[in-house]
Amino acid sequence: MEKLIETINVTKEFPVKKDWFGRTIEKLVALRDVSVYVKEGETLGVIGESGCGKSTLAKTILDLEKPTKGEIRYLGKNIRFLKGKEYRNYRLNVQAVFQNPQGSLNPRMKGWEIVTEGLKINYAYIKKELKEKARELIELVNLPLNALESYPHQLSGGQKQRLAIARAVALKPKLIVADEPTSALDVSVQAQIVNLFLDLQEKFGMSYFFISHSLPTVEAVSDRVIVMYKGYVVEEGRTEDVISSPLHPYTKLLVESTPVPQIGLKKKRVISTDDEKVPESGCPFYFRCSYRKKECLSFDMKPIVVENGRKVACLLFS
Incomplete structure (x- = not known):
């Protein structure tokens, strides 16, 4: 299997204190020389306690944060140098599901508008076509059809996360970066969302960069796992080997x-x-x-x- 996404010696620093001239005199190092990869069709689990750098690593992969040092490669190419169609292709194929669905969904959009937002931006669909696509996506993630005309505040936490997942898979990406997608949900709903991720992977063959602080969750979804601590990757291997x-x-x-x-x-x-x-x-x-x-x-x-x-x-x- 080809490496879909790869980080090469990635370090990320955040300035926390500057002098009168704007020069950084104190910094927080969130990632330290991190090199990891995700192959096509596999799930890489990422575990570690709060503050270890999991979410920062996810943001660099999504190009929401630029690494201070090192590089992010998509299909072997440094995303820093991708332009035009190549960069658009990368953005289409690397999607995200965030921890808090309430914060990641536009409260002024109805369900059908949320799940088809990416389709509307990237393809010339008319409204009727978008609504039909939305219906397919809603059914795909096992949401009731009334979610199409509902606003996020009218849905439960689990339903909102299903909506966010539908939005992520709408463009049929090669990779979904899932940043603790179950931690804000009730325990009774978490297993349902994990099973939904597994079903979608089986159906579409996509890869996951799956962040969680829950070992049982990581064990259920991951082929390989990395363990992070204070910005370092301290262990990496097959999930069953690392956990057992x-x-x-x-x-x-x-x-x-x-x-x-x-x-x-x-x-x-x-x-x-x-x-x-x-x-x-x-x-x-x-x-x-x-x-x-x-x-x-x-x-x-x-x-x-x-x-x-x-x-x-x-x-x-x-």
């Missing part, structure tokens, strides 16, 4: 902290101290790690390839 046999101490923490559905209790947590303290150099997980060594403070965090093509950024595997 985590290598990086942080991944082990995530797995050990996952609730056990059968009894509603959490597993024993391995690490519980100095959660927010980060060293000035080396591994950012140093102060939370029970396997830490002094050498970890000078480790350069480059992923190390281990068995079955898995990668882990940890001194223990160097």
Whole structure:
């Protein structure tokens, strides 16, 4: 399978403080030398706690944020240099479903207008044709037909997210970037939305860059997974391998902290101290790690390839 989207050594910095002359004197580094890819027809799961860089990485892939360093490639070409038809083709084929459907849907548009907005912009459909396309899309995501004439505030959270998904698939993209698409929904609705993503992938063969803080969700939808921490990718591999046999101490923490559905209790947590303290150099997980060594403070965090093509950024595997 060909690499559909790829990030090459992407770093993203945000200025947080400037001097009188407008020069940056303090910055937040959201992404640090991140290299990942998504192949055609596969799902890459992205997990990690809040603030690890998941959403920033998604925005660079969507070209909503420009990387400070590195590049984003679509079908092998740097999107920075795409012009005209090539850039339009990239934008048509890389769509998004955001976390909060209420915030991503235009409150002044009816359902049929929302799901066909991309079609209206890119193709010469008349109103009658757009309404027919909207009807097909509404049925595709299992929404009632009255959603066509409804405004977002008249729909439930799950229905609004289905509407957002219909809008994303309207252009039949090659890749959908889904940024925690179930986290704002009731637990009873989350499984329905996950199943909808799986059904659409089976029908259209599209790829997903699927962000979630829920391990069970990632396990259900992903072929491969990356684990992020403080802007770094600390582990990468097949989903079943990473979750069943985590290598990086942080991944082990995530797995050990996952609730056990059968009894509603959490597993024993391995690490519980100095959660927010980060060293000035080396591994950012140093102060939370029970396997830490002094050498970890000078480790350069480059992923190390281990068995079955898995990668882990940890001194223990160097």
